[in-house]
Amino acid sequence: MAEPTILKAEGLDLFYGDHQALKSISMDIPEHEITALIGPSGCGKSTFLKTINRMNDLVPGVTIKGKITYHGQDIYSPGLDVTWLRKRIGMVFQKPNPFPMSIFDNVAYGPRTHGVRSKKKLDEIVEQSLRSAAIWDEVKDRLKSSALSLSGGQQQRLCIARALAVEPDVLLMDEATSALDPISTSKIEDLSTELKRNYTIVMVTHNMQQAARIADKTAFFLLGELVEFNDTVQMFSKPRDKRTEDYITGRFG
Amino acid sequence: MYQNLSPSRRAYEITARVLLYLCSGLTCVLLLFLIGYIFYKGVPGISWSFLTTAESVLNDTVGILPAIINTLYVIVISLIIVLPLGVGGAIYLTEYARNRRLVEIIEFATETLAGIPSIIYALVGNIIFCVSLQLGKTLIAGSLTLVIMTLPTIIRTTQESLKTVPQSYREGSLGLGSGKWHMIRTVVLPSSVDGIVTGCILAVGRIVGESAILMYTVSVSTMMQDFSTIENFLKSSGATLTVALYVYAKERADFAVAFSIATILLILTVVINLAASLAGKKLKR
Numbered sequence: 001m002a003e004p005t006i007l008k009a010e011g012l013d014l015f016y017g018d019h020q021a022l023k024s025i026s027m028d029i030p031e032h033e034i035t036a037l038i039g040p041s042g043c044g045k046s047t048f049l050k051t052i053n054r055m056n057d058l059v060p061g062v063t064i065k066g067k068i069t070y071h072g073q074d075i076y077s078p079g080l081d082v083t084w085l086r087k088r089i090g091m092v093f094q095k096p097n098p099f100p101m102s103i104f105d106n107v108a109y110g111p112r113t114h115g116v117r118s119k120k121k122l123d124e125i126v127e128q129s130l131r132s133a134a135i136w137d138e139v140k141d142r143l144k145s146s147a148l149s150l151s152g153g154q155q156q157r158l159c160i161a162r163a164l165a166v167e168p169d170v171l172l173m174d175e176a177t178s179a180l181d182p183i184s185t186s187k188i189e190d191l192s193t194e195l196k197r198n199y200t201i202v203m204v205t206h207n208m209q210q211a212a213r214i215a216d217k218t219a220f221f222l223l224g225e226l227v228e229f230n231d232t233v234q235m236f237s238k239p240r241d242k243r244t245e246d247y248i249t250g251r252f253g
Numbered sequence: 254m255y256q257n258l259s260p261s262r263r264a265y266e267i268t269a270r271v272l273l274y275l276c277s278g279l280t281c282v283l284l285l286f287l288i289g290y291i292f293y294k295g296v297p298g299i300s301w302s303f304l305t306t307a308e309s310v311l312n313d314t315v316g317i318l319p320a321i322i323n324t325l326y327v328i329v330i331s332l333i334i335v336l337p338l339g340v341g342g343a344i345y346l347t348e349y350a351r352n353r354r355l356v357e358i359i360e361f362a363t364e365t366l367a368g369i370p371s372i373i374y375a376l377v378g379n380i381i382f383c384v385s386l387q388l389g390k391t392l393i394a395g396s397l398t399l400v401i402m403t404l405p406t407i408i409r410t411t412q413e414s415l416k417t418v419p420q421s422y423r424e425g426s427l428g429l430g431s432g433k434w435h436m437i438r439t440v441v442l443p444s445s446v447d448g449i450v451t452g453c454i455l456a457v458g459r460i461v462g463e464s465a466i467l468m469y470t471v472s473v474s475t476m477m478q479d480f481s482t483i484e485n486f487l488k489s490s491g492a493t494l495t496v497a498l499y500v501y502a503k504e505r506a507d508f509a510v511a512f513s514i515a516t517i518l519l520i521l522t523v524v525i526n527l528a529a530s531l532a533g534k535k536l537k538r
Contacts, residue, residue, distance in 0.1 A: 025296075052426065055424065055427070055428060058423075058424070058427070060351065083432055084428040084430065085430075086427065086428055086429065086430040087429070087430035090426040090428065092428070093424060093425065093428070095421060097419070097421035097424065098425075099422060099425065099426070099440055100422075100444060102442075109429060109439070110429040110430065113426075113429060113430060113431050113435060113439075114430065153383065159425070162425075162429065163428075163429070166429055166430060176397075182490070223257045240401060245340060
């Protein structure tokens with residue numbers, strides 16, 4: 001049974017100056033599923049991910065053609081409030097990037113930004129977010145200590161908690177486990193499959209086993225093109241495109 | 254340590270080591286001698302009344318309270334003006350400005366300004382603030398000139414520390430839906446407090462040590478100033494510690510007092526720097 005589409009790209013072109021990084025990408029991302037973006041370095045998968053919550057706005061010289069809609073709304077339309085968009089579409093980065101503040105303040109950062117002042121409400125949000133990110137038990141006794149004292153894997157789960165605290169409905173993960181050890185990685189993978197009940201997850205990964213393990217749908221990018229986009233099971237058992245097959249069987253990449 | 258080396262290489266290494274020791278040793282000795290000499294000459298002249306009264310010709314007593322107050326006046330007023338200006342300018346240049354070319358030109362200009370001899374600032378300050386703006390030779394005119402002198406220092410040090418804030422902090426904050434200024438205020442500035450404090454310390458150092466500018470833009474009076482009303486506050490004018498030091502040493506040939514003032518200057522600088530780094534640590538939390 002197909003889930004409704006939450007994000008839809010239509011003929012999306014993206015240029016860094018003269019270099020075309022994305023070529024006419026069209027793709028429907030379903031709600032409450034994990035969609036993995038795979039492909040060799042420089043294929044445009046991260047660029048595509050950052051286009052979804054307009055983090056590419058920060059890069060000078062980017063031009064975008066075509067359309068991305070979120071719940072049917074064009075996210076590059078002039079009237080759209082980017083801060084609203086980024087609140088709805090959260091992001092977890094490749095390297096854990098907690099702020100140099102306490103664990104509590106990290107998670108409370110987003111809600112405070114969006115105007116939550118009540119201490120009681122913040123306590124609730126922080127606890128709930130840390131629980132959702134499966135790190136509450138590890139940090140509940142030291143919420144006041146610096147987030148930088150946590151291990152890499154804990155920091156990344158804290159960053160997930162921080163993203164969840166603003167109640168997004170899409171979570172973008174940009175190689176969120178590539179800097180972590182296998183145990184932390186598997187924790188975050190388990191967490192992702194838990195989270196998809198309430199959130200839609202789009203993740204970039206270099207690790208094909210990871211995509212095969214947890215993604216419902218997988219998209220294969222190559223040189224800025226979307227080569228194939230299909231159910232993960234289909235993609236890994238019966239790829240339609242020769243290039244996909246070559247990549248997932250490790251013949252290049 | 255050098256047993257395994259051939260005799261010539263061994264001699265080479267040992268010579269280098271000895272020379273380097275000598276360099277650092279000599280530097281320390283010079284510094285300690287200077288501080289020691291100033292304290293030796295200056296401390297005997299320091300007394301409670303020296304610090305807490307003004308000079309009295311009738312009683313033939315010397316006091317430097319006016320100079321201490323005037324020094325604090327120019328430091329505080331200059332910092333109040335230069336900090337928002339310099340930090341704001343640095344934030345614009347590193348966080349907002351999109352035109353690389355323009356930023357490069359401004360950075361080059363601030364670097365050049367930082368190296369200009371202060372007598373030139375003094376001359377310009379005198380013409381602009383004292384004459385054109387009709388402030389006269391007052392402490393406020395001196396403070397404004399000091400603002401111009403310290404502005405490049407504050408901008409440069411703030412810019413350097415803003416550049417050391419990891420880009421990932423900015424992305425993290427914006428990714429949660431922060432506006433740009435909110436991001437800067439809550440994440441970038443707290444992480445760069447250290448650099449701003451360093452800038453302040455350097456600026457205070459230059460202000461405390463400045464004499465040329467203050468001689469051109471402020472009077473050399475050693476009398477107590479009246480700060481009771483805003484008008485008097487703006488009109489008051491008198492020697493700071495460095496200028497008083499000059500007046501006593503050069504015009505009155507009273508070297509004992511000059512050395513006592515030098516001692517107070519040294520102590521004041523250390524105290525202000527300690528206070529600034531303490532304030533920085535507090536702000537960081």
